[in-house]
Amino acid sequence: MSNIEPCPELIWFATNRCNLNCIYCCNSNDPDNLNELSTEEARELIEQVADFSKYFVIIGGEPLLREDIFELFDYAHTLGLPCSIITKGTNMKKIWAKEMAGKNVLVNIALDALSRDICDKLSRREGTCDKTKEAIDTCLKAGILQGITCTLTKANAEETLDIMDFAAELGVEGCWMNLRPQGRGMEVYRELALMGHEFEEYLNNFYRRAREINKRTGLNFYVYDPIYCRILSQHEDQTSRICGMGRYLNVKANGDVIVCLFADLKVGNIREKTLKEIWSEVVSNRFFNEIHDPKNLKGACGECAYNYICGGCRVRAYQLTGDWFASDPVCYLTQVST
Numbered sequence: 218m219s220n221i222e223p224c225p226e227l228i229w230f231a232t233n234r235c236n237l238n239c240i241y242c243c244n245s246n247d248p249d250n251l252n253e254l255s256t257e258e259a260r261e262l263i264e265q266v267a268d269f270s271k272y273f274v275i276i277g278g279e280p281l282l283r284e285d286i287f288e289l290f291d292y293a294h295t296l297g298l299p300c301s302i303i304t305k306g307t308n309m310k311k312i313w314a315k316e317m318a319g320k321n322v323l324v325n326i327a328l329d330a331l332s333r334d335i336c337d338k339l340s341r342r343e344g345t346c347d348k349t350k351e352a353i354d355t356c357l358k359a360g361i362l363q364g365i366t367c368t369l370t371k372a373n374a375e376e377t378l379d380i381m382d383f384a385a386e387l388g389v390e391g392c393w394m395n396l397r398p399q400g401r402g403m404e405v406y407r408e409l410a411l412m413g414h415e416f417e418e419y420l421n422n423f424y425r426r427a428r429e430i431n432k433r434t435g436l437n438f439y440v441y442d443p444i445y446c447r448i449l450s451q452h453e454d455q456t457s458r459i460c461g462m463g464r465y466l467n468v469k470a471n472g473d474v475i476v477c478l479f480a481d482l483k484v485g486n487i488r489e490k491t492l493k494e495i496w497s498e499v500v501s502n503r504f505f506n507e508i509h510d511p512k513n514l515k516g517a518c519g520e521c522a523y524n525y526i527c528g529g530c531r532v533r534a535y536q537l538t539g540d541w542f543a544s545d546p547v548c549y550l551t552q553v554s555t
């Protein structure tokens with residue numbers, strides 16, 4: 218076990234509690250289920266992450282709702298573990314931003330639209346858009362704004378292209394999370410997901426805008442979706458796949474360990490086993506290796522010339538078809554050939 222490669226990144230759902238109620242939220246776990254890791258358990262988790270991982274990302278729920286979060290930032294900082302959070306920032310305070318700056322915590326803020334109407338509707342809370350923009354300003358001034366993120370849906374697709382310019386003007390990069398059929402995301406998926414040619418057109422527009430911004434500013438923008446790797450490889454050299462299933466670990470609020478942010482594929486619980494033990498089982502697991510081998514893919518994805526670089530989102534294929542190795546139904550190439 219001592220010879221295994223370290224886990225490159227660990228994402229922790231610090232809490233299921235949230236002050237918003239986004240219609241697409243992948244974390245629809247019961248917010249009142251307070252079977253959260255205690256402060257002591259969270260400190261142990263941080264020790265383990267510092268021991269065998271390079272990067273700690275804290276999400277939720279709303280991570281800043283955890284009462285002990287600053288104590289935990291402090292502990293990660295003491296152990297030399299780089300740490301960042303993803304938040305909509307609607308409860309951000311200037312004093313917190315200063316404190317985070319002192320502990321080297323970087324902040325990624327999720328802004329779904331520049332217009333109040335769309336942003337507030339997606340989060341189902343009036344005032345989200347204004348408060349999120351305020352948080353962006355606060356974090357920028359405190360020097361801790363790492364980037365902007367957003368969840369890409371049909372409702373905000375057009376506006377997300379303008380968010381790229383907005384972020385570039387602030388001098389930060391962006392990673393867009395394409396809507397996945399997970400949690401409440403499953404309930405709205407058919408209505409809100411960009412599919413087939415519509416998604417293809419969006420990705421090409423995104424690519425053109427990202428390219429233009431990059432030439433001008435050197436900043437990078439990315440869509441977290443394997444199909445975007447195909448788009449990149451059609452325009453330039455792209456050699457790495459982004460599907461992280463089984464390539465990093467996520468710890469849920471109750472200590473369950475899952476292998477993809479968007480799949481409830483449980484591989485253990487940190488209350489029962491160490492992260493290292495769980496990680497060593499994951500890296501040697503046959504299924505997690507088979508899923509990344511393009512030779513095992515079926516249908517259009519199996520025959521696709523880009524499957525070595527894309528391979529489709531395996532979790533999405535499973536959630537929408539019931540087969541982990543099926544073609545990814547979101548790609549236009551799988552639609553024309555079936």
Ligand SMILES: C[S@@+](CC[C@H](N)C(=O)[O-])C[C@H]1O[C@@H](n2cnc3c(N)ncnc32)[C@H](O)[C@@H]1O
Pocket residue numbers: 235241242243244276277278279280303304305326327366367368394395396397398399400401402403
């Ligand atoms: C689960 S949230 C938690 C952190 C914080 N509350 C927020 O909304 O940014 C982390 C990221 O997941 C993304 N996300 C949430 N639901 C999603 C879904 N169904 N599909 C894709 N991304 C999703 C959001 O973009 C968010 O930035």
Ligand code: SF4
Pocket residue numbers: 235236237238239241242243244277278279305340
């Ligand atoms: S996406 Fe984030 S802000 Fe929205 S409900 Fe989920 S955890 Fe809360």
Ligand code: SF4
Pocket residue numbers: 443444447517518519521522523524527528529530544545548549550551
């Ligand atoms: S057919 Fe499958 S492997 Fe090819 S680009 Fe589309 S999703 Fe990716």
